[in-house]
Amino acid sequence: MIEFDRVTVTYAGAAAPAIRDVTLAVGEGELCLVAGHTGTGKSTLLRAVNGLVPHFTGGTLAGRVTVDGRDTRTHPPRELADVVxxxxxxxxxxxxxxxxxxxxxxxxxxxxxxxxxxxxxxxxxxxxxxxxxxxxxxxxxxxxxxxxxxxxxxxxxxxPRVVVLDEPTSALDPTAAEDVLAAITRLVHDLGITVLVAEHRLERVAHYADRLLYLPGDGTVTDGSPADVLARAAIEPPIVEPGRLAGWHPLPLSVRDARRLAAPLRGRLAGREPPARGAGAGGAAVALPAEGVVVRYGRQIAVAGVGLALRPGVVVALMGRNGSGKSSLLWALQGSGPRHHGTVTTGGADPATLTPAEARRRVGLVPQTPADLLYLDTVDAECAAADREAGAEEGACRSLLDRLTTGIPGERHPRDLSDGQRLALVLAVQLVAAPPVLLLDEPTRGLDYAAKHRFAAIVRGLAGRGTAVVVATHDVELVAALADRVVVMAQGEIVADGPTADIVIASPTFAPQVAKILHPQPWLTVADVAEALR
Structure with a gap:
């Protein structure tokens, strides 16, 4: 159905090809997972399937890509729309x-x-x-x-006979992600549709996939079964980490398979307790109290009388299904979004009454569409402007960016970055200002596992210095590793609020995979397990 014959794609001004000498074939009715770190060429590989590369993106394509017998060099995207x-x-x-x-x-x-x-x-x-x-x-x-x-x-x-999905579950809550993936799997099994999926959250998709295409970052592609490729790839999804730690072979790709192998590991952990999470700045005053916040869009109530107290040094995870009101609440707290009733105070003032610049200094917000915050022509210019506006040392923003992800040229236009790289840039721009309250809306969407670990370390460092942080996310693995407290919203209301372990371990929806594998023991992360075994 899809054939790559010695395909190399090189963009103008790039030091090296995005993908190099790729030869592979994907048959009818296969679900093929594409994985790799941010910026390794996954989107280029996918866009070559329907001719977006090079007809839309530019660059030079050497070799040949054929889909259902059609050569993408002579068939632009509009002539492939009925197939892909x-x-x-x-x-x-x-x-x-x-x-x-x-x-x-x-x-x-x-x-x-x-x-x-x-x-x-x-x-x-x-x-x-x-x-x-x-x-x-x-x-x-x-x-x-x-x-x-x-x-x-x-x-x-x-x-279509071929469906190409680039990060299809990145903004979906766990239940919605399972529903979408189950629907896609039915199309593969029942109708013989060929599906290519690029995804950073491999734990959601790996057990559905027939094959895994891994891009290590040198332009090449490793092709094989998911278990075989993940056993030696430089990426560690949460479902694989316990297997590597415990020496399981072959590596399990589903919670069910992992639980079958986990009894000895649970025995080694018996009688041990996970480390206690930090509680923030003790009896410090509330950094941002909110009472009775209401947000409406026409007749629809997005936030229904929510009260929230954000304390210095505490990382709060804001969770809930899509459309539960999380983003609307964050915008109302920051002061830029609508708020029809209720009070919000930070530093003795309502951020909605302040100038935008002053409000940003008190409450920082990274939105779901981070590109909205980028307006200059190069990465270096964005970083320099962020340093000036934050009163930070020269190079501070660039240093943060390099901690999140490496290899982004300073002269590159932000619009030419991958979504993950663009998000990392916006995170660096906002984090360098270090406001006393920081609101992050889906901040790890498009970030690979390594970048998420670095992001979590940066946020924990900010919390350690007294910043109150709220992370609205569907990434249960991030919540397990980062959050001190979890707030769950549904239909605009808060339905649960408490310490992370109390909220997520007992939840079939929000429990991380380590908790599911080692249940009923109260473990949240592989790092905690490794420390206990040590």
């Missing part, structure tokens, strides 16, 4: 209509699908992805995760 469906990392960039139902039907209209068949396919897709209640919603009012499901649905309605 592509969903990029940012769904907003792909939307062309105003409402969910219109977006699902748009591609069918372009393919001249008859009206009755169009209606049937739209209804089937709404049910398949669990978004029927969103059919009349304007796309701009959806949460990031809801937008991602709509983008996937807009591709599936066309019934």
């Amino acid at each position: 469906g592509y969903v990029g990392q940012d769904p907003l960039h792909g939307f062309v209509t105003d409402t969910v139902e219109e977006e699902l039907a748009y591609g069918l209209e372009q393919l001249a699908v008859p009206g009755p068949a169009m209606r049937k396919r739209v209804e089937e897709t709404l049910d398949l992805l669990g978004i029927a209640e969103l059919r009349h919603r304007p796309l701009r009012t959806l949460s990031g995760g809801q937008q991602q499901r709509v983008a996937i649905g807009a591709v599936l309605t066309a019934h």
Whole structure:
């Protein structure tokens, strides 16, 4: 179905090819997982399948890519649209209509699908992805995760023979991610659709995949079974880390398989306790108290009378399904978003009454679409401006960026970075200011495991210096490693609030994979397990 024949892609001004001398074939009805660190060429590989590389992105493609017998050199993306469906990392960039139902039907209209068949396919897709209640919603009012499901649905309605997904679960809550992956798996098994998925959260996808394409960063691609490739790859998903620690072979790729092997490990851990999490700055005053916060969009209530107290040195994870009100709450706390009722105070003032610059100095916010905060022509210019605005030493922002991810040229335009690299740049820009309260909305979307570990270390360092941090995330592994406290929202209200272990271990939705593997013992991370065994 898909064939790469000695394919090399080189972008203008690049020191080395993004992918080099790649030869592989993906058959009909295969689910192929693409993995590698941020910036190793995963998106380039995927975009070559439907001709976006080089017809849209530019650069030079040597070799040949064929899809269902069509050569992408002579068939631009529009001539592959009936065969290949592509969903990029940012769904907003792909939307062309105003409402969910219109977006699902748009591609069918372009393919001249008859009206009755169009209606049937739209209804089937709404049910398949669990978004029927969103059919009349304007796309701009959806949460990031809801937008991602709509983008996937807009591709599936066309019934393509190949589906290419770039980070499809990065903005989805755990339940929604499982639903989407289960739907994709049904398409593979029942209809013989070929699926290529690039994903950093391998623990969500690895057990579904037939094959794994691993990009180590030198332009080459390693092709093999997921267990074989992960056994020697320089990436460690949470499902694999315990196996490497305990010496399991072959490495398990699902919680069920891991639990079958975990009895000896649980025996070694019997009678031991995980280390206690930090409690922040003891009896310090609340850094940001919020009471009765209400946010509405027309008739829809996004935040319904929420009260929250953020304390210095405490990292709070804000969790909940897509559309539960997390992002709306963060914007209301920062002062830039709407707030119809309630009070928010920081440093003796309501941030909504301050100038934008003063509000940012008191409450920093990294939004779900971090590129909105970038406005200069080069990475170096963004870093220099961040240093000046924060009153930091020259080079401080660049140093933070290099801790998050390496190899980003200073002269590169921020819009030319991968989504993960762009997010790392925005995180560095915001973190260098070190405001007393820091709000992060899906901050690890698009980051690989190594970058997430470095990000967590930076945030823990800020908390250690007294910063109050809120991280709105669906990444349960990040929460297990980083958060002192977890707040769970549903339908605009807080439904759970407490220490991380108390909230996540007993939850089938929010428990990290180590907790599931070692249940009923109260372990959250492999690092805690390794320390106990030591």
